[in-house]
Amino acid sequence: MEDLREIVEACVSGDSRAQEQLYRRMAPKMYGVCLRYAKDATEAEDNLQEGFLKVYANLPKFRHQGSFEGWVRRIMVNVSIEHYRKRKQLLAVEDMSRYDSTAQPNEALVNLTAEELTRIIQELPPRYRMIFNLYVMEGCNHQEISEMLDISVGASKSGLSRAREILRRKLNDINEGEEVKVTRYE
Amino acid sequence: MNNSDNHMDELFRSRLEGYAPEPPAQVWDNIRSAATSRRRPGRMLYLRIAAAAAAVVLLFLGGRYLLTPPAALRPVAEQPAPVAVPETRSAEAFRPAVIAPENQPVITPAAPVVTLRQSGQKAPLTSPDIRSSAVSAEKSSRLRLAPLKNIDARLETASSAVGLQQKQTQGIPVGQFTATERALIAANIATEVRSKKEETAWKLGLRLAPGYSSHVASHSSQYARNMTYSNDDPQTGVDAGIAVQFKTSKRWSVESGVYYAQSGEKSGNSLRYLSSPNADYAFDRQSSTKYLNTVVNLSSGKVAMNSTAGVIRFSKTPPQTEFAALPELSSGAVSAMLTEGEFAQLFDFVEIPLLLRYRLVDSRFGVDMVGGVSAGIVVGNNVYMEGQFGREYVGKTEDISPLNLSGTVGVGMVYALGKHFSLSVEPRLNYYLNSINTDADIVYRPLRAGIYTGLTYEF
Numbered sequence: 001m002e003d004l005r006e007i008v009e010a011c012v013s014g015d016s017r018a019q020e021q022l023y024r025r026m027a028p029k030m031y032g033v034c035l036r037y038a039k040d041a042t043e044a045e046d047n048l049q050e051g052f053l054k055v056y057a058n059l060p061k062f063r064h065q066g067s068f069e070g071w072v073r074r075i076m077v078n079v080s081i082e083h084y085r086k087r088k089q090l091l092a093v094e095d096m097s098r099y100d101s102t103a104q105p106n107e108a109l110v111n112l113t114a115e116e117l118t119r120i121i122q123e124l125p126p127r128y129r130m131i132f133n134l135y136v137m138e139g140c141n142h143q144e145i146s147e148m149l150d151i152s153v154g155a156s157k158s159g160l161s162r163a164r165e166i167l168r169r170k171l172n173d174i175n176e177g178e179e180v181k182v183t184r185y186e
Numbered sequence: 187m188n189n190s191d192n193h194m195d196e197l198f199r200s201r202l203e204g205y206a207p208e209p210p211a212q213v214w215d216n217i218r219s220a221a222t223s224r225r226r227p228g229r230m231l232y233l234r235i236a237a238a239a240a241a242v243v244l245l246f247l248g249g250r251y252l253l254t255p256p257a258a259l260r261p262v263a264e265q266p267a268p269v270a271v272p273e274t275r276s277a278e279a280f281r282p283a284v285i286a287p288e289n290q291p292v293i294t295p296a297a298p299v300v301t302l303r304q305s306g307q308k309a310p311l312t313s314p315d316i317r318s319s320a321v322s323a324e325k326s327s328r329l330r331l332a333p334l335k336n337i338d339a340r341l342e343t344a345s346s347a348v349g350l351q352q353k354q355t356q357g358i359p360v361g362q363f364t365a366t367e368r369a370l371i372a373a374n375i376a377t378e379v380r381s382k383k384e385e386t387a388w389k390l391g392l393r394l395a396p397g398y399s400s401h402v403a404s405h406s407s408q409y410a411r412n413m414t415y416s417n418d419d420p421q422t423g424v425d426a427g428i429a430v431q432f433k434t435s436k437r438w439s440v441e442s443g444v445y446y447a448q449s450g451e452k453s454g455n456s457l458r459y460l461s462s463p464n465a466d467y468a469f470d471r472q473s474s475t476k477y478l479n480t481v482v483n484l485s486s487g488k489v490a491m492n493s494t495a496g497v498i499r500f501s502k503t504p505p506q507t508e509f510a511a512l513p514e515l516s517s518g519a520v521s522a523m524l525t526e527g528e529f530a531q532l533f534d535f536v537e538i539p540l541l542l543r544y545r546l547v548d549s550r551f552g553v554d555m556v557g558g559v560s561a562g563i564v565v566g567n568n569v570y571m572e573g574q575f576g577r578e579y580v581g582k583t584e585d586i587s588p589l590n591l592s593g594t595v596g597v598g599m600v601y602a603l604g605k606h607f608s609l610s611v612e613p614r615l616n617y618y619l620n621s622i623n624t625d626a627d628i629v630y631r632p633l634r635a636g637i638y639t640g641l642t643y644e645f
Contacts, residue, residue, distance in 0.1 A: 027208075
């Protein structure tokens with residue numbers, strides 16, 4: 001990782017080639033992160049762009065203690081949350097009972113590609129999408145999620161539960177060969 | 187959490203953890219251009235300040251050059267000028283001072299006798315051949331004026347006259363000046379002392395400045411998508427303050443003080459919405475009443491609106507407000523606010539200027555050039571709704587920088603009312619050099635043109 005350190009230091013000194021090198025190295029994984037938090041690819045690209053600009057701006061503060069990838073990833077997640085909070089999306093009132101199911105996740109999940117799974121996550125209502133990502137992918141607890149999203153701990157818990165239910169339902173639909181109904185929550 | 191949840195979470199985690207799709211190529215292009223443009227503001231700000239300072243300095247220097255009489259720029263003593271010598275002096279008096287009375291300066295022919303100096307220029311003179319034949323009549327008449335301009339001669343004489351330490355160097359014996367010359371020299375000294383005293387002074391002024399305020403703004407496309415545009419009409423207002431000037435020389439002054447100023451804008455019904463994707467939902471075409479239609483975000487009962495100056499966070503809902511749900515849009519907006527009236531966004535500043543003034547025309551009716559910078563401290567940030575219920579406070583604009591920098595240029599016309607008081611009328615243009623909104627999506631720079639009018643007292 002010595003070369004990564006050199007790239008970072010070159011970026012700090014304003015070397016645009018080093019910035020591109022850093023981008024090429026980190027962008028695919030970070031794009032995957034942004035895609036999970038966004039409603040679609042366009043929003044993910046915006047967040048990726050904003051996130052990298054913040055990375056470049058804050059590189060002088062990085063002390064090379066701990067994982068650089070983790071640090072960049074944290075910035076991407078923060079940008080996504082910030083975007084979500086700025087827009088303050090109103091959660092659509094939806095009859096959630098249609099997602100109520102006791103069905104267990106099945107083999108469909110195993111067979112789905114990462115791209116398809118990402119798309120399913122994107123179809124979650126924004127708040128549930130945030131909660132699911134933060135809890136499952138980032139390993140945050142409900143207290144942390146409630147502070148990040150400015151919601152109660154109870155809302156975080158119920159949101160996670162709802163997110164899982166919706167995902168489970170969608171996976172079952174896929175397993176049963178039904179066309180997945182795309183429900184967009186802007 | 188049951189095993190099923192754990193199982194599903196783990197499956198998602200394991201499948202997505204290494205997911206690394208290649209982002210579209212244009213993302214890097216956008217980042218590169220955005221990174222370049224973000225680096226520029228600091229440099230651009232520096233360049234703008236430098237350019238403004240250079241323009242003011244050039245203007246002042248140009249004015250000074252044009253208004254300074256050519257004679258003042260020329261060396262005074264271009265060639266040795268003979269010293270006036272009273273006719274009563276005999277050639278004997280200018281022999282080498284082998285025997286001279288104590289404390290009595292004398293002229294020796296071998297050394298420079300007097301130097302002519304004016305406007306800081308020094309021109310040593312060679313010793314005139316004072317033993318030569320008599321000076322012509324034409325020369326005599328010119329030489330009679332020489333002592334008035336000849337500061338060295340004047341000062342040497344003054345030293346003698348006021349009993350200061352007598353110069354031990356060789357010079358014209360004081361006693362050799364005529365009575366008329368001594369009177370002229372004394373008058374010159376008095377004038378010089380008085381004029382030097384008058385060159386520096388403190389001044390205190392009160393100013394009122396009716397004027398217009400406007401702005402220069404730009405926004406990211408993402409922000410502008412849901413933005414309510416302000417109308418482009420400049421807003422009127424009155425600035426007021428106290429000015430303190432220190433006159434450092436005859437023409438230059440430094441000015442500071444404290445001013446209160448207000449900038450703002452109004453947002454009303456915008457016809458742009460007729461062509462917006464929200465028009466069908468937000469604009470009441472059938473209504474006879476004009477409604478302000480604004481796309482807003484609602485969350486936890488709070489309303490936020492994108493305006494030209496920044497995101498307005500409402501602390502209360504304006505009276506008679508209706509909210510209309512918008513369909514799912516790619517813009518992400520969810521509601522439209524329908525309210526009769528106009529939004530007025532007002533920013534109050536306390537400004538502390540540091541200005542340079544140059545007196546272009548120095549007479550009873552004077553003309554000044556003014557230029558400099560001001561620190562603008564935001565002391566008020568209010569949004570009002572103006573409608574049939576009058577004006578009502580509804581919230582504030584987010585991300586407003588508390589401390590800002592503006593540049594000022596102006597031309598002042600000053601009329602002296604007496605020895606101490608003067609009346610000034612000074613059109614000034616004030617432009618904020620930084621965006622007062624710190625949000626990266628918004629550039630908003632207030633612009634004000636005012637006529638600073640007031641009384642000044644010179645101590």
